[in-house]
Amino acid sequence: GESVGLHLPTLSVQEGDNSIINCAYSNSASDYFIWYKQESGKGPQFIIDIRSNMDKRQGQRVTVLLNKTVKHLSLQIAATQPGDSAVYFCAETLWGKFQFGAGTQVVVTP
Amino acid sequence: SQTIHQWPATLVQPVGSPLSLECTVEGTSNPNLYWYRQAAGRGLQLLFYSVGIGQISSEVPQNLSASRPQDRQFILSSKKLLLSDSGFYLCAWSPGQFGEKLFFGSGTQLSVL
Numbered sequence: 614g615e616s617v618g619l620h621l622p623t624l625s626v627q628e629g630d631n632s633i634i635n636c637a638y639s640n641s642a643s644d645y646f647i648w649y650k651q652e653s654g655k656g657p658q659f660i661i662d663i664r665s666n667m668d669k670r671q672g673q674r675v676t677v678l679l680n681k682t683v684k685h686l687s688l689q690i691a692a693t694q695p696g697d698s699a700v701y702f703c704a705e706t707l708w709g710k711f712q713f714g715a716g717t718q719v720v721v722t723p
Numbered sequence: 724s725q726t727i728h729q730w731p732a733t734l735v736q737p738v739g740s741p742l743s744l745e746c747t748v749e750g751t752s753n754p755n756l757y758w759y760r761q762a763a764g765r766g767l768q769l770l771f772y773s774v775g776i777g778q779i780s781s782e783v784p785q786n787l788s789a790s791r792p793q794d795r796q797f798i799l800s801s802k803k804l805l806l807s808d809s810g811f812y813l814c815a816w817s818p819g820q821f822g823e824k825l826f827f828g829s830g831t832q833l834s835v836l
Contacts, residue, residue, distance in 0.1 A: 647825060656729070656813055656827040657767075702766070704825065711825055713766040 621700060623718045632690040634717050636703035641684055643705035643712075648677055648688045651700045651716070660688070660701075695721050725750035729814045729828030736835055742787075742801040744831050746814030749795065754816040756797040757825070758789055761811045773797060809835045 626632045638646070644665040649657035661672045663679050663686075670677050676689040686703050702716035729746045736742060748754050755774050759767040769782045771789035779789050786805050790798045797814060814828040 645823065649827075654830070654832065656830045659824065659826055662824060711767075711769070715766045 621716050621718045623720060625720045625722060626693045626697075628693060628695060628721055628723050630693055632688075632693045632697065632719060634688045634690075634701045634719065636686040636688075636714050636717075638684050638686055638703065638705040638714075639712065640705060640707050641681070643707045645706040646677070646679065646686055647704040647706075647711075648675075648686075649702050649704065650697075651702065653699075657702070690719075693719075693721050695723070697721055725816075725826070727814060727816055727826060727828045729831060731831060732829065733832045734834070736804050736833065738806055738835055739803045742799070742804050742808070742833070744799040744812055744814075744833075746797045746799075746828055747795055748816045751795070751816070751818065753794060754818065756791060757815040757817070758787075758797065758799045759813045759815060759827075761813060761830075763811075767813065771799070804835045806835050809833055 624634060647662045648660045650660050651657040661670060661675050661677050663670045663677045668679050674691045678687045688701060690697055698719055698721045700716040700718050702714045704711050704713045726749045757772045758770040760770055761767050770787060771779055771781055773779050773791045776791055776794055779791060786808060787799060787801050810833060812831045812833055815825050817823060817825045
């Protein structure tokens with residue numbers, strides 16, 4: 614069953630540094646991936662996506678890397694800002710079904 | 724641009740009372756619509772999804788039901804709430820081609836007491 618108060622992995626980053634958030638996905642056949650940012654009490658916000666036929670995609674201050682060999686996805690945030698503090702989680706899809714990770718808590722320190 | 728509206732933001736209901744959460748999407752037609760539940764520190768659990776009006780698929784047997792009376796409206800309901808129904812409920816939509824891009828509403832924090 615589910616437990617209340619389960620602690621997420623935490624990444625503490627100093628303001629201005631780059632952040633790297635990792636995600637291990639479960640299905641080697643997954644063909645599409647999304648990174649989300651979720652602030653406390655709010656809905657997840659779409660950050661960036663990538664298809665399985667790519668290994669890198671860049672957005673504004675963010676880069677997603679996909680390593681299909683080891684089923685690993687990462688999100689890099691450049692010049693991390695206080696507003697980047699949130700939970701970040703990845704999603705994978707196969708045959709139109711989305712599966713989500715629990716997430717990583719990112720804390721930006723001054 | 725497309726927007727998704729979900730309400731209410733918070734809800735406190737007694738055990739045994741009914742539930743109705745509403746979600747609407749603007750700026751697109753024939754979206755795929757979803758209801759998820761999120762437990763603290765856990766991943767999202769898919770409850771229902773819909774690819775068209777009146778078409779509802781249930782992923783998890785439970786005390787809840789969903790309806791899609793209009794193309795861009797998705798409703799989550801219960802006749803009698805249980806304590807275990809407490810949680811953070813999220814509506815989401817994706818474009819017509821199933822499995823691409825998924826956008827979430829702002830969520831409803833439901834507390835059943």
